[in-house]
Amino acid sequence: MIEFADVTHAFGDRTVLRAINLELTEQRIGIIGANGSGKSTLARMINALVVPDAGKVRVNGIDAAREKRRVRREVGFIFSDPDRQIIMPTVTEDIELSLTRTVRDRSERATRAAAVLDRFGLAGHADHPAHLLSGGQKQLLALASVMVTEPQVLVADEPTTLLDLRNTSMLRDVFATLDEQLVVLTHDLELLTDYDRVVVLDDGRVVADDAPRPAIAAYRKLMS
Numbered sequence: 406m407i408e409f410a411d412v413t414h415a416f417g418d419r420t421v422l423r424a425i426n427l428e429l430t431e432q433r434i435g436i437i438g439a440n441g442s443g444k445s446t447l448a449r450m451i452n453a454l455v456v457p458d459a460g461k462v463r464v465n466g467i468d469a470a471r472e473k474r475r476v477r478r479e480v481g482f483i484f485s486d487p488d489r490q491i492i493m494p495t496v497t498e499d500i501e502l503s504l505t506r507t508v509r510d511r512s513e514r515a516t517r518a519a520a521v522l523d524r525f526g527l528a529g530h531a532d533h534p535a536h537l538l539s540g541g542q543k544q545l546l547a548l549a550s551v552m553v554t555e556p557q558v559l560v561a562d563e564p565t566t567l568l569d570l571r572n573t574s575m576l577r578d579v580f581a582t583l584d585e586q587l588v589v590l591t592h593d594l595e596l597l598t599d600y601d602r603v604v605v606l607d608d609g610r611v612v613a614d615d616a617p618r619p620a621i622a623a624y625r626k627l628m629s
């Protein structure tokens with residue numbers, strides 16, 4: 406469970422989250438809202454990239470602000486800009502880097518890297534320089550690098566922005582089969598149609614929190 410208890414946060418004199426109270430227990434959760442409504446700030450608190458000024462964020466009972474390293478082992482975070490996440494020269498090396506801490510055996514790292522690249526349609530690029538991938542392929546690589554570590558919770562910040570229709574559909578299928586709890590921030594409302602719960606933020610407040618259809622309707626109304 407991901408819990409926000411009375412979470413408030415400001416950057417300088419701009420308050421971006423106001424008294425957020427959420428208990429996220431469902432498996433697949435979408436977070437939507439206008440640009441600048443506070444979605445990324447909220448999501449970054451789940452793995453302690455941002456620590457709230459007031460209130461608590463807990464992930465499976467772990468206080469994110471107090472136990473950053475522990476919470477980061479639980480939560481895989483996929484940034485909207487894959488260039489922030491890709492570190493190693495080649496595609497395979499980048500995946501294997503994610504595994505160095507948890508998988509001692511080299512050949513097992515190689516096997517798991519190959520399997521995840523295959524799952525994300527990147528097997529043909531295994532030995533290619535990561536920086537030469539297309540934007541969408543980089544997004545898939547960033548996703549694969551996080552998924553290969555099998556986190557308990559996966560947070561994805563706008564995971565489909567660079568993807569074409571086929572890869573969006575592949576990502577949707579991959580997300581549908583995950584055992585992990587999934588939190589997706591997106592402007593791609595179609596992606597969320599079969600999610601368990603959708604939270605709508607507006608100016609740092611939760612203004613709707615419902616099944617996808619009513620939540621998306623509330624968001625459309627807010628934007629019209």
Ligand SMILES: Nc1ncnc2c1ncn2[C@@H]1O[C@H](COP(=O)(O)OP(=O)(O)OP(=O)(O)O)[C@@H](O)[C@H]1O
Binds near residue numbers: 438
């Ligand atoms: N590190 C930071 N320093 C100062 N201001 C910040 C910082 N991060 C975010 N903000 C501000 O906080 C507000 C909320 O930003 P946030 O990125 O959470 O919104 P968002 O809902 O994810 O937006 P988008 O849909 O455009 O990605 C914005 O006004 C933004 O400028």
